[in-house]
Amino acid sequence: MISADLSDGVAVNDSWQVAVTDAAGKKATRSVSLDFTVPRLLATNLPATANVTATAESAGIATFTMASNTTGGTAPYTYSWVRAEGSRSTISDASVNKPSIAFPLTVGETIVEKWTVTVTDSVGYATSSTVAITAAYPATAMKLTFTPSSPRMDAADPGPVSVAVASVLTGGVPPYTYAWTPYNGTKTAVSDPAAAAVSIGATLAAGQTVTETWRLTVTDATAKTIANSVSVTLTAPAPLTAPLVATRSITASAASGGVAVTTLSVTPAGGRAPYTYQWQRTTGSRSTATNDTTANATFRFALNVGETLTENWSVTVADAAGHAVTSEVAITATYPATALALGFSPSSPRVDAPDAGPASVAVTGMPTGGIPPYTYAWTIASGTKTTVADRTAATATIAATLTAGQTLSESWRLTVTDTAGKSIAGTVTATLTAPAELVAKLPASYTMTANASSGGLAKAPVSVTVSGGRAPYSYSWARTSGSRSTVADASVASATISFQLNLGETVTENWTVTVLDAAGHTASATIPLTGTYPASALQVTFPATSVRNDAPNPGPASVTLSANVAGGIPPYTYAWARYTGSKTSTANPTVANPVVSANVAAGEMFSETWRLTVTDSAGKSAASNVTVTMSAPAPMSYPLPASSTASVGTVANAGVSSMQIGTSLTGGRTPYTYDWTRLSGSRSVASSETISNPLIKATLTVGETLTERWRVRITDSVGHVISAETDIAFTYPAPAISVSLQPASLSVVGNDAGAVTGTTKIVASGGIPPYTYGWVRTTGSRATIDNPASSTPVFSATLNAAESISEQWKATVTDSVGKSQAINFTTAFSVLAPFTAKATVSSENVTVTASNTTGKSTLSATATGGKSPYTYSWVRTAGGTGTISSATVANPVLSVTLAEGQTAIETWEVTVRDAVGHVSTATASVQFAYPYPKLVVTSSPTAVAQTVKVAGPSSVPVHVAVSGGLAPYTYNWQRTSGNGAQLTGSDADVNVSFNFVGPERTVDEWRVDVTDARGSKGSTLLRSTFAFLGIKQECTREDAAHFRCDVYNWTGAAQSQVHIGFDQSGLQVNPLNFYNCAANSYCGTYRVLLMPGSHSGTIYSMAGSYTSTGYTFNETVK
Secondary structure, three states: OOOOOOOOOOEEEEEEEEEEEOOOOOEEEEEEEEEEEOOOOOEEEOOOEEEEEOOOOOOOEEEEEOOOEEEOOOOOOEEEEEEEEOOOOEEOOOOOOOOEEEEEOOOOOEEEEEEEEEEEOOOOOEEEEEEEEEEEOOOOOOEEEEEOOOOEEEOOOOEEEEEEEEEEEEOOOOOOEEEEEEEEOOOOEEOOOOOOEEEEEEEEOOOOEEEEEEEEEEEOOOOOEEEEEEEEEEEOOOOOEOOOOOEEEEEOOOOOOOEEEEEEEOOOEOOOOOOEEEEEEOOOOOOEEEOOOOOEEEEEEEOOOOOEEEEEEEEEEEOOOOOEEEEEEEEEEEOOOOOOEEEEEOOOOEEEOOOOEEEEEEEEEEEEOOOOOOEEEEEEEEOOOOEEOOOOOOEEEEEEEEOOOOEEEEEEEEEEEOOOOOEEEEEEEEEEEOOOOOEEEOOOOEEEEOOHHHOOEEEEEEEOEEEOOOOOOEEEEEEOOOOOEEEOOOOOOEEEEEEEOOOOOEEEEEEEEEEEOOOOOEEEEEEEEEEEOOOOOOEEEOOOOEEEEEOOOOEEEEEEOOOEEEOOOOOOEEEEEEEEOOOOEEOOOOOOOOEEEEEEOOOOEEEEEEEEEEEOOOOOEEEEEEEEEEEOOOOOEOOOOOEEEOOOOOOOOOOEEEEEOOOOOEOOOOOOEEEEEEOOOOOOEEOOOOOOOOEEEEEOOOOEEEEEEEEEEEEOOOOOEEEEEEEEEEEEOOOOOEEEEEOOOEEEEEOOOEEEEEEOEEEEEOOOOOOEEEEEEEEOOOOEEOOOOOOOOEEEEEEOOOOEEEEEEEEEEEOOOOOEEEEEEEEEEEEOOOOEEEEEEOOOEEEOEOOEOEEEEEEEEEEEOOOOOOEEEEEEEEOOOOEEOOOOOOOOEEEEEOOOOOEEEEEEEEEEEOOOOOEEEEEEEEEEEOOOOOOEEEEEOOEEEEEEOOOEEEEEEEEEEEEOOOOOOEEEEEEEEOOOOEEEOOOOEEEEEEEEOOOEEEEEEEEEEEEOOOOOEEEEEEEEEEEEOEEEEEEEEOOOOEEEEEEEEEOOOOEEEEEEEEOOOOEEEEOOEEEEEOOOEEEEEEEEEEOOEEEEEEEEEEEOOEEOOOEEEEEEEO
16 A cells, blocks of 8 residues: 655655566566645635625615635535524525625614624535624715795785695604794794694785795704705785776777777786776767776777767776776767868969960869868959959859960969858969960071991981970971982971982082971971081001011012002002012002012011002092011021930939920921930830920839930921930939838836836838848836837836836838948836825805805815826715805815805815826815894984973984894893983883973983894993073072072073173172183072062073073062
């Protein structure tokens, strides 16, 4: 037996050989391989603790799911889960490796239970592990709203009114307790201050609207609270009224067809909209109404002229609550007669008589308005020559006897009276005319001229001037001598008369016009007319000032001359003569178109002048010159070079070597034709074989040279031919090697610490491919290259966060013939700095006021490191009333709207992500507050100042105004100085008074302390000054014969002198005056001595307009 002593998890492979020897000494062997394995120790592991959470979406069930991590032993394994502690949780399947354990929880509850898993392998080994699971169902933040959000009840009538309000609460841990408290106002009451849903009501007077706010505070089972306010509006309608005008007057007219129309509108007030309307006629029967069920009814009265009618209409308005009210209006409609007016037809009567003698014109008076029928009375208003036969008719015929050419205008006045006795008068002017004697006039004579362009026709308009007679006129033209002239239209005032003449001819004939006017009168006039056709001056011209013959060859050449002759009188005779030169001649100098010839040498050109003299049949002459030019061509010459060199081919033009070939051609006769032909080779081509200077090109390979021969054959316009040949050399030299890199430098930024890689590409041109490549580092040592012989190598470096390096490399490119070119390359590698985010606010504490109940603070997220651009996501983690302008910007504005007395703390978390996926979070908090307004107390008036001039009580009312705080308020008045004036009353309205018995002054001061419903306090001081203006004296008896008086100045101003006055003699007063007595002060004392005898009277003090109360005495002194 072969055995091995092995430890846990060790495997051993051994080979053994056995040798067997028999009795004869022979041997045999056999080998065997043995594997010994001990499995690893069975183990399973669960975490010591785990946390799971329930939510409302999971129906309050928290679920734990985790597989045990089992190693060692011999698979397969079996599993057994048991609850080690607790009793609430349940397991989906206790025999699997990854069961689900469920914890049913209530809101706000947290429990801890333990579970143990036992794992057994296939050979019976077992192991266990236990996990403590904490399951929690956290409560969400409480949120409180109301339904409806703005409760309102519009009652049908005054009295008790209420509206139902239900709170809507989410979050927190039930059960909840509710507490409703009034937030402002004292008129409403809640049905149950401890209920979630309540009825808020009040007793309202007619037309009253009450809006008050109630605050609900809710406390959950964990003593957390939330509060919110709701504003409730209750209304009762005012009494329904339907005000309507008491009367309305309307008027009809002829334009309205005698119908008077008006629209009346009723505007209800009070009651409860919407309203219904019903209009009804209450008196009369003539008027009608439309839209009689609306607020705006239209009424119509059909009347006769002069009629007035009054009828009453009422409207009944009913509101939505069933209330109704009726109003009535009296409508008076009138159709007044219009004012009497007068017109005439025609408005300006006129007659134009055909002859002198009796003439008349009719005119009719046209009255309107008033009340028909009318009476008429015509009287002459100006002039004495016209008459009216019937002066009481509406139509008058105005007549007079006229002389020839007479015009007569006179005015007549018509007075019209209607049946009501009202009259109107108007004046009309009549015009009567008789025509003057008819007269026709023509010019004494007239001459018209023909010309060649008119074909010998002479014509002109002849006009007759007519006066007198009676328009319109008719005309008749007639020739009274001769026979050559004609008229185009004999019935017009301006007749066109024409003569058809021969050249040089003149003819005179008489024409008479007869004019007939509208009254049948006639008049005539005669005019002698002359027509003439004079000959024009003789002229000789040539079609061109010169004539040219460019002969195709040297030798005889000729041209034919021709001239244009005009004017004079044909026939003509011609005489040609050479004017300058000596080479040309003609065989027929007396014909109109002679041939002029000469002998021209090769390349010769000359010009000579010939003169033509023309004589007409009347013997008049005219002459003109023409230039004759002749030439013969020189022999053609085209000096093409024997050889030419084309431009070199390049990479840019794809190896094309080319040249523009051609030279200057002389001689021959233009235009020329060209024919280019390649005589040797086959590579070059011409851009065109029929132009003078074609582009000849050949496409070569790099380093190639090529020569080919070309010939050109040129033919001129007269058939002369010339040829020329040239050899053209084409070349394509190899270009220098050019090297560039794409990119030219490498800059790579890694997102995180570790390997950073980048690549570039060598772009080579020129030389002769193929190329080989070589890379070497010139500075640095950190970066590596994957293949130094590659045109697209990969560079890499391993860096830490925020680290960067830069190194230099050189690349060398070598072509197939060993030429090389090098280029430098920079590699820059870096890694982004660590990514962090910070959140700040513009204001940590924001206070709002009544003028703006919304507070704002700007949240700001600042990111460092990572890679921009950054994205932002803001979420609220605490609070619940605030909103932000945008959840995806770096600096959103946080806004919170508060009710008076509210505070709120908002906490927002921002998650910032950079462009490569790094994430960082930060939070910021802002506290908002809307404090109650400060209690401010003022009095009106702020100080009391009362001045009187008569004795008796005087008082001033004082009102204390309180702003801020929370009503109701309590008041506490206290005197702080003085003891003269009195204050009555104890709340916001008091009276300060003083009873004057004589001139004096008292100053007092009070303070009022005001306490609001929350215990806040405020106060103000009130100072009162009462003064009786005057001089005061207080007198006392000293003995039977003496008394004394003390004098005081209460006039409010200093007095320069106080005088003692009395109405009784026999007194001695000392002193009689006091000087320089200050205001509101003691002046002095005077004494009175009564002389023996009986005394009765009054003594008093005086200053300015003031007199003191007198001291009266009645004494007898012995």
